[in-house]
Amino acid sequence: MSGSLRYAIWSCRAMFQLRKLVLRGAGVMDATETFEPGGNILAGESDTGKSYLLHCIDYVFGADELRKRIPEAEVYSDIFVELENSAGEFLTLKRNLAGGKIAVYRSKFESMSATQPEVVTSKRGTGKGIKDISAVLFPFAGIPEAVLRKNNRGATQRLSMRMFLPVLLVDEIAVIDERSPVLGKSGFSETAHKRTFSFMLSGKDDEGIVTSEERVLVTARSTAQLGVITELLAPLEERAAKRQFAAPLASGEIHEAINSISDHLTLITDERTNLYLEREASTAEQNRAEYQVTALKELLSRYHLLDGRYASDLERLDFVAEGAHYFKELQETRCPLCDQVMDGAHEHSAEASAESVHQSARAEAGKILGHRADLAETIEAVTSRMQEQAMQVAAAKANISRIEDRLTQVIIPSFTEVAARLDSLVSHRIELERANSERDQIRNLSELKRQIETALDTKEEKETWEQLPAKALRDLCSEIETILGEWSWKGPGRVDFDQKEYDIVVDGQSRQSHGKGVRAVLYAAFAIGLLRYCRSKGKPHPGMVIIDSPLTSYKKGKSSSTGDGPVDPGIEASFWESMAGLDDGIQVIIVENKEPPQDIAEKVHYQWFAGDAAKPGERAGLIPR
Structure with missing residues (x-):
């Protein structure tokens, strides 16, 4: 496919958003949570199933297993995720909690019984005609097939939905981690995540690059070939020297x-x-x-x-x-x-x-x-x-x-x-x-x-690869600067991108050097800024982001950094206020222990899980009690 045609496809985006998550089992009430365009806030007490919701979505999007389990959910057998894209089309995904393939219904959750499901694999399909979840979600989100480089030798792999996870599903540990928000912690190589980020910035993939092998491997292979050739030549030359023909005929x-x-x-x-x-x-x-x-x-x-x-x-x-x-x-x-x-x-x-x-x-x-x-x-x-x-x-x-x-x-x-x-x-x-x-x-x-x-x-010339597109990177940083301004960041709010660490630098200080609370806020700014950038520039992005605990520092474990105090109250208040002003063309879902102000709760799609202290009419948690 030509570059101009690809750009035309990417410019006509159909980003999707999460509309509903349902847990269903025999003889029990469905556990259902709904979502709307723009800002969504899911707040509540600890152990009410908020983080479990994020892991359920990750599982339906192709994870090998459900990485977090809660006792209350053991009575359920299936997870359903309903999505809607900007073209008004619906997609409902179903996966059994025990594992296996994913059923795809091209309809709303309520209309599934009237449609015939399509079965796809969670990982890339290897057989003829077998599709995986990426092959379903990409066309639905207007993201075409892409080939990305996975190492410095130029080897490539097919883009998959899993490569978007660091900026799509941000859990409570990743949001405060010192690791780059681009690289994440999934099983893909750093090069693959870097190329995914570049693909989101520019819309250009790595199709057509020529693979080169590492010098050590080439030298070892060439030396082995040289040894084989020498062994083959010796008997041939010996026979040629001894060979004589008596009165040879032509x-x-x-x-x-x-x-x-x-x-x-x-x-x-x-x-x-x-x-x-x-x-x-x-x-x-x-x-x-x-x-x-x-x-x-x-x-x-x-x-x-x-x-x-x-x-x-x-x-x-x-x-x-x-x-x-x-x-x-x-x-x-x-x-x-x-x-x-x-x-x-x-x-x-x-x-x-x-x-x-x-x-x-x-x-x-x-x-x-x-x-x-x-x-x-x-x-x-x-x-x-x-x-x-x-x-x-x-x-x-x-x-x-x-x-x-x-x-x-x-x-x-x-x-x-x-x-x-x-x-x-x-x-x-x-x-x-x-x-x-x-x-x-x-x-x-x-x-x-x-x-x-x-x-x-002959000495091998070192392979060089294209850097991140400077203008696109600057536009992304400007978008993040705008978000930090909306969040009342204390300082000029100048954002740069460190291509060595693959992380943002704000006012000359890297994100990793801050405490947990600030790292979480800056990670959220990066993920939301990237979503807004892709939306405005017509670049590839699924269209939604879920961030767990951007305002509540995760308490488990220790950090090597100092300054792990709470988030500045002014930033927290502005953060909540910005959720009410999000464009309906994107979707940001915030999962938090803290409650937003009442006026903000009324302007966004808000759900509060009261836990064991739930009063009549209040919802205790994700799982009905």
């Missing part, structure tokens, strides 16, 4: 010889393949013919048996014909002609005439002779065919023998010889190519070694 000559021998080998291979096929066909023909011979022999054997049967039948009929006149003398028996009982009605009975028997025998003999003649022709035909098949067997055997002789005496020896010559030439070519390849490797590795050695001998 690469082109080797290629031509290999092609010629390959062609010859192809011819031999083709002939061998054809001979194998021919031998296979002859073997099949031999097997087929031998099978035919065997089958025909079996058939002839059966035909000869049938011929013998015909001869036996003829002899029997001759006997019958010659002895026909003896039939009448025979006892009752079965007829030798038809095997029927020879009684008076039988045609061959004894009463039959000898001439009739003789004629019948001759007729039967005639038929048998006809069959025997046909059988003789068949036997002759089968015998002839069997002889033909025997000749085919012999021819197939002869052809197989010829093929075997050709293969063993000519083809296989020629193939072996030519293949050996081809292998020798191929090996020679491989060795030649290896020599050429290793020669190229030696040349490339030697050049790379020279470049690394040159780089190691």
Whole structure:
């Protein structure tokens, strides 16, 4: 995205503000707190849940866990945060107190049931299509995606909502801390927080910068690479020195010889393949013919048996014909002609005439002779065919023998010889190519070694980075000066920014050198001033700030500084009064133990938590009792 287009987007800001925070659980009354544009004051006794509210918002905005827990809230299971941007759009975020992802409803809290939630992660999503809370809140606040530098080597990371926390959610410890209000105490690097601050001042991110590595890492990596290259070069150079070719052939000559021998080998291979096929066909023909011979022999054997049967039948009929006149003398028996009982009605009975028997025998003999003649022709035909098949067997055997002789005496020896010559030439070519390849490797590795050695001998120029934009920084300081004037600061109220400590200097004295009370007031001035600056200049900012105890010094722990007395009464009174004059385009929420003056309470959105001493009609704390 071009710089001009980004500026156009940032100039059309849609800062958001907090409208409602709700704790909800099964069987208990909701714990609800509402907020309005401009100044909001939430005051009350200690242990009434004021600071817990700030931690709930931090948790819904993506914290790993709820950093502060109170016993009264253990009955609740979910936190809801309702936001509204300057375009009048609403967003309600829901997160379970046990952890997990965040449900996003693009509606008011009361209308959630009519909308389908979108589930996002608290941290940056890594899977395809997975969004995080920053990807939801940034468009809602008119803040585009940005890439910021996270170290001096130029490595970058994506801007996230968590980077705004030091100037967005200021708790009771951070507000009095001596640490810079820009750097905060979150897990992000100082460089990332500094670049976030610069991004808020100028609207420019760090997209497009080139990453550079630290000199120590570069030197270590280059030295390791140099060692590897040296180890790779040693055997290559040793082989190159020993390598000798007896009567070496040029690469082109080797290629031509290999092609010629390959062609010859192809011819031999083709002939061998054809001979194998021919031998296979002859073997099949031999097997087929031998099978035919065997089958025909079996058939002839059966035909000869049938011929013998015909001869036996003829002899029997001759006997019958010659002895026909003896039939009448025979006892009752079965007829030798038809095997029927020879009684008076039988045609061959004894009463039959000898001439009739003789004629019948001759007729039967005639038929048998006809069959025997046909059988003789068949036997002759089968015998002839069997002889033909025997000749085919012999021819197939002869052809197989010829093929075997050709293969063993000519083809296989020629193939072996030519293949050996081809292998020798191929090996020679491989060795030649290896020599050429290793020669190229030696040349490339030697050049790379020279470049690394040159780089190691070259001194690295120190990387320099752009300073904070001077004019924008001056405009911010002027905004803070205006706020200090509104708060009746005792002194000229000249504000400068220390780019070494990343903190403000007021009237020549750094914020850290003041006591807790003044540090808290100056932190509040810085956070509110930055919000007002971004609003007036159209620069990226969520649009709200919550400050816990800017007027009440936190008592726990000790400070190394002196002068930890209370805030000046004039500053405190002016501070409260300034809350009533805030522009509705921004939102400042002050969480305090102290009560504001009555007239101020009536001009701002004010809520008082009375604690255990709450009277009828008064609210005891964030959690209903």
